[in-house]
Amino acid sequence: MFELLYAKLLDKKTKKLSERFIINIAIVSFLLHLLLITLNDLGLFGIGITGELFNNPIAAIYTPFSFILVYEVYLLIYYLPKSMTIYIGKQYEIIMLIVIRRLYKDLSNISLDGNWFENTQNLQFIYDIIATVVLFLLIHFFYSMNKFRVRKLLKLTETRPELIRFIKFKKALAVLLVPTFIIIAFFNVFEWASQVSEFGQGITSGLDVNAVFFDDFFTVLILVDVLLVLFSFAHTDKFNKVIRNSGFVISTILVKLSFSVSGLQNVLLIISAVGFGVIILWIHKLFEKNKLPINY
Numbered sequence: 153m154f155e156l157l158y159a160k161l162l163d164k165k166t167k168k169l170s171e172r173f174i175i176n177i178a179i180v181s182f183l184l185h186l187l188l189i190t191l192n193d194l195g196l197f198g199i200g201i202t203g204e205l206f207n208n209p210i211a212a213i214y215t216p217f218s219f220i221l222v223y224e225v226y227l228l229i230y231y232l233p234k235s236m237t238i239y240i241g242k243q244y245e246i247i248m249l250i251v252i253r254r255l256y257k258d259l260s261n262i263s264l265d266g267n268w269f270e271n272t273q274n275l276q277f278i279y280d281i282i283a284t285v286v287l288f289l290l291i292h293f294f295y296s297m298n299k300f301r302v303r304k305l306l307k308l309t310e311t312r313p314e315l316i317r318f319i320k321f322k323k324a325l326a327v328l329l330v331p332t333f334i335i336i337a338f339f340n341v342f343e344w345a346s347q348v349s350e351f352g353q354g355i356t357s358g359l360d361v362n363a364v365f366f367d368d369f370f371t372v373l374i375l376v377d378v379l380l381v382l383f384s385f386a387h388t389d390k391f392n393k394v395i396r397n398s399g400f401v402i403s404t405i406l407v408k409l410s411f412s413v414s415g416l417q418n419v420l421l422i423i424s425a426v427g428f429g430v431i432i433l434w435i436h437k438l439f440e441k442n443k444l445p446i447n448y
Contacts, residue, residue: 178216185212208260217253233322392439399432
């Protein structure tokens with residue numbers, strides 16, 4: 153059953169269709185958001201829509217980026233059975249895209265009046281600019297350390313029984329993640345909509361997808377990563393691989409913790425999470441290069 157569902161939900165054809173669909177809906181959502189901002193500025197709603205996502209046309213870029221993030225979530229699930237490295241890399245790409253999306257919101261809130269460094273929103277813009285550059289560099293290092301192995305894994309047809317079982321487990325896990333994340337998304341959006349409806353005068357806040365989805369998203373990923381670490385013992389007992397996989401769990405936990413804080417703390421936790429994953433992978437590669445001649 154899982155093999156059949158996997159072939160339907162996570163094959164190359166579905167991936168291409170999903171990509172096309174997300175691109176189209178991202179363009180439409182961007183234009184609709186721009187239209188809402190324009191109509192709001194003209195006062196055609198009767199009640200004023202306030203909030204960070206409706207005070208500047210630049211903020212409209214936030215919406216298509218939210219749909220691009222949805223596609224990144226799908227890619228993360230897609231690559232889960234294929235490569236642990238790409239799967240973890242997609243987690244880092246998602247958190248970086250969240251920072252970039254927030255950066256567009258920061259741009260719409262920048263204040264040029266008074267002392268630049270006394271404005272909290274201006275400081276957040278600086279933090280996010282620096283975080284974007286650092287994260288991009290760290291993700292580059294992460295992939296470059298494994299580029300040849302990743303290409304090999306994506307083309308390899310595995311024949312070892314224990315690895316075949318592990319891949320089947322990852323496929324079943326990927327199939328279960330698809331409806332899980334859909335349910336989480338609908339539940340959180342419904343909860344947000346309920347909170348918005350409680351305001352008596354207009355709409356006072358935009359849809360902050362950081363709060364309504366990705367906090368729970370990374371909570372689920374922590375559980376998935378722990379399961380992957382436990383089941384990986386079935387096909388390997390190498391110390392460096394166990395530590396690598398365990399390190400990736402810690403990295404995901406740090407990303408999850410970043411959603412509970414804001415400002416500089418948030419940025420430092422995100423950079424620490426990705427940086428820790430890169431360092432763990434680098435040390436793992438050193439073990440691979442200097443491995444003992446006898447398996448232990």
